[in-house]
Amino acid sequence: MELQAVLMAAGGGSRMMDLTYNTPKPLLPVGNKPLIWYPLNLLERVGFEEVIVITTKEVQKMISTDPKVKLDVKMKLDLVCIQEDADMGTADALRHIQQKVKTDVLVVSCDLITDAALHEVVDLFRAHNATLSMLMSKAHEFTETVPGQKGKKKTGEQRDFVGVDGTGKRLLFMANEADLDEGVVIRKSIMRKHPRMHIKTGLVDAHLYCLKKSVVDFLADNKSISSIRGELVPYLVRKQFSKSTNSPKVIDETHQNLKKNDSNVNLEIQISSRDEELLHLTQERSCWNDHRGDMSDAYHGGRLRCYVHIMDEGICYRVNTLAAYIEANRLAPKLFDEPAVHPSAVVSERCLIGADSIIGASCQISDKTSIKRSTIGVSTTVREKVKVTNSIIMHGVTIEEGCNIQGSVICSNAVIGRGADIKYCLVGSAQRIEPDALPFETLLRPPCLRSTLTPTSTHRSTHTQCLFKQLNRNNTCLC
């Protein structure tokens, strides 16, 4: 076994509370399949036979009991539960399963929907004996109208600056706009080794990482790191060019010392694999190197190497916002070829169903109904003369006669009263819409959520940035 797959499925989906307040994010239906199915399928396609899934008790319970979220994968799932309220980051989770990690790991987030060729990432990892290799993609503009956000300016997420070398593979630099006081600062020592650096913005991190086992061990020794993306990856990228890693001898010496002295703050990450000696010999003997202009050895003797594969085309979404969720639903059918209308669905012959729509199992679609560019979830009942366009209907929804639903998201078990006209709305789980209601661009959800929604999500993101800052400069967080 070369790589162990680890799926992170414990996130709360804090940036789309409207959807996740009673369905955990991994189980949100996308194209009538739970979100977690997509990364699992991705792993299964490339031949993984076993996956460690880190998740919450709630999700575990629902996976084993709820027939609607049947996972339909042949892989062996090793479910590991972590406490929901512990506020564990991804790195914490990885540390949690350190005992199970026997080899290098492939970490995937549960909200990744992609048709990327995974081998590209893994090949980089193999070819360069890398410490970290990751997947990124060009950011997509979301075209669909998001309920309740029409006309609102997108809250510009802070840009990430990603620096890669001339080949576009080696990851040299990474910084978030939030951490930059005045412009991008790049060390000259990096420039000396990699004189051509492409700085890219507008990339999304797919949150798919190949990590050396030694990194997991390193995490176990460094409890202060709690997030992979926020802290570990930037740390690794920075460490590539810090002095001590450049001279192998020093590392070997410190390696000995560190074993004894765990309290040492400047812990070095050891990159030791089975064939380390042989590999080293090959590198010494080989005339290949990853730079030109001087005669120094391959990789400049740096033993910590980070690589990135940047997808130019193809689908790559992280379903962590409402907009991304809607977009993913639109594109999901392209990722698998199953009949658009589930065989167990009862669809009247006198209705119109567009080819770009999906009808889930045991649905009832009555006469004179038109469904276009929409997803209808399992056990949903749609009565006569209903018109559904550009919408997502989750499981167990009842839509009474004569409704018109456009550009909306209807969560599970909602009931839409007769003749309601819903445009660009989000109807929360188990909500009832009165007959003949005409909501427009509103979020209809339980009252408890209304006030707390946005502040929590924004605070969370800024707070992680603060943590990150703290790590950088030992400043105190003022959040």
Add this chain to the structure above:
Amino acid sequence: MSSRGGKQKKGNVTSEQEEEEQPLQAVLVADSFNRRFFPISKDQPRALLPLGNVAMIDYTLEFLTSTGVQETFVFCCWMSNKIKDHLLKSKWCRPTSPNVVHIITSDLYRSLGDVLRDVDAKNLVRNDFILVYGDVVSNIDVSQALQEHRHRRKVDKNISVMTMVFKESSPGHKSRCEEDDVIVAMDSKSKRFSMGTDEFEIRHDLLDCHISICSPQVAELFTDNFDYQTRNDFVRGILVNEEILGNQIHLYVTQDGYGARVSNLQMYDSVSSDMVRRWVYPLTPEANFTDQQGQGCTHSRHNVYRGAEVSLGHGSQMEENVLIGRDTSIGANCHISNSVIGNNCTIGDNVVLDRAHMWNNVHISSNVEIHQSVVCDGAVVKEAVRLNKQCVLAYNVVIGPNLSLPEGTVVSMHHPEEEEEDDDDEFLSDDQEVGHSKDKTRQKAFNPAEVGPEGKGYIWKASMNDTEDEELAQCLWGLVLNPDPESDSESEASEESQDRTFQLEVLGTLQRGLEENIVCDNLVLEINSLKYAYNITLKEVMQILTRVVLEYPFQQQGTQLTTLQYTGSLLPLLKTWSPVFKNYIKRAQDHLDCLSAVEELFLEQDTHQTAMVKVLMKMYQLEILEEEAILKWFSTGATNDKSRQLRKNQGLQKFIQWLKEAEDESSEEGE
């Protein structure tokens, strides 16, 4: 071209054709406007210094001519007469020259900016022109760059004002000048200098050839911005104002070709050796492109060039990359490698030359060893002298015999102090100057310990430590920059000192407040303004304030106070300043911060720990601190052994006990 012309409106066609028929112009600045080559350039302007036995300006002119320049304006300032004489004698001023050279001299040019402002004032350029210095050696074919530049100007309506020519060369390359180590941010697609776009490239593998293709606007822009002195000023100005003025600068990156500016002796050394190694082909020593009689030489294996009438003694070896000028005679058993020897030189027996650059009429006696050094015209090196690396013997210097010059020695007939005396006249014509100064220097004796018993010349100290940054760069051989120490702690140090000065200011304020009986409100105002001036956070203000107040008695009466005296003088102070404290201590966190500041101080002053209780008591009574905060601090604040020890203090224990009881009572009362 024709197809593009066809698309244009008919009216434009004629004007465009006119444009294309206009001769390509160039502005050559034959002055460096710095004193990097001092003291060599005291006798000869930099553009005329020989490189491979040919004056540098000839390379530049040959480069311009070969790229199709038909009209060149040569701007001279320092020693303009010499440059003028040289050019008038050269092939460029013959009637057959394809490149018409106009020489413009003025003593008033102090920078590139002045030159370009003059170009604008005299209305010399009508179209795109090439801007180079008189010390650029290059064989790059810029016609491609020129075409790109013109195309951009046509497409984008004169947005692009300048195209700079860069050559690809990795960091650490010999022809990269350490001082000129550029890092360029560019848009890879449009080849534009930029940072703003979604994707850009940062390149450290480019060598600035100091060749720029400029639009006529460049001269105008220099006129508009009278503070632009150098091209760097200009580039910075354009980039900063890009969004306002809409001007852009583009790059042209070439992979082959050679282009470098001889900006210091280090560069002189590398360009010269590249020349001899034929990297600047077709500008090679044997090509005699200056078309002067007697300059021809023969090229044989291992890049050995010999001029006419060269005599070589028995057993002498010319190993490789050696250029020997005409009428030079070399004695027996010499060993010469990687060197350039000028015309009319005589070299004795058993001489070792490695990376030596000897100009004309140099006399070297026997048993001399020279490594990586420059020996100027008319210098004499006597018997058994050894020149270590990076020595410079300026014009007419005599050295030796039996002497070893340490690394980096610069010897000149000009006295170093003389430079300072006529600092202001540096740009004036030199003739009378030199004669005048010679009189003066003759009075000062040469130091035989420095230049040998028969030597003539003064040592120029390479002391640059006491001068300003700008002059630091004046070292002849250029700077060797140390790699940047990989630390980002710079800012922290300054922050610390900020805190310190703030603390002193607060102390001063309080002191004055006490002396002049200033109302506390005004003190608060003053401290607040200090806070903004030194950019201190509120938390730090309070910590520093606490510290200053508690240290006040020590400050005033020395550190030898007994605890009793200390509390005696401190407590009234606390009473006076309690409004100040109250102003800063409001939230619960503030109370804790204040307490930790108190704790920190008493941990340092461990002999006075008993006083702490009294201080806390007083602060509690003055209602500066709340009892909950004190209790909380007491129970949770201990982080290390020392502070735990502190909390075991009997008085403090009692005080806390008392507080707790008081709290219970008050809560009971409340019920």
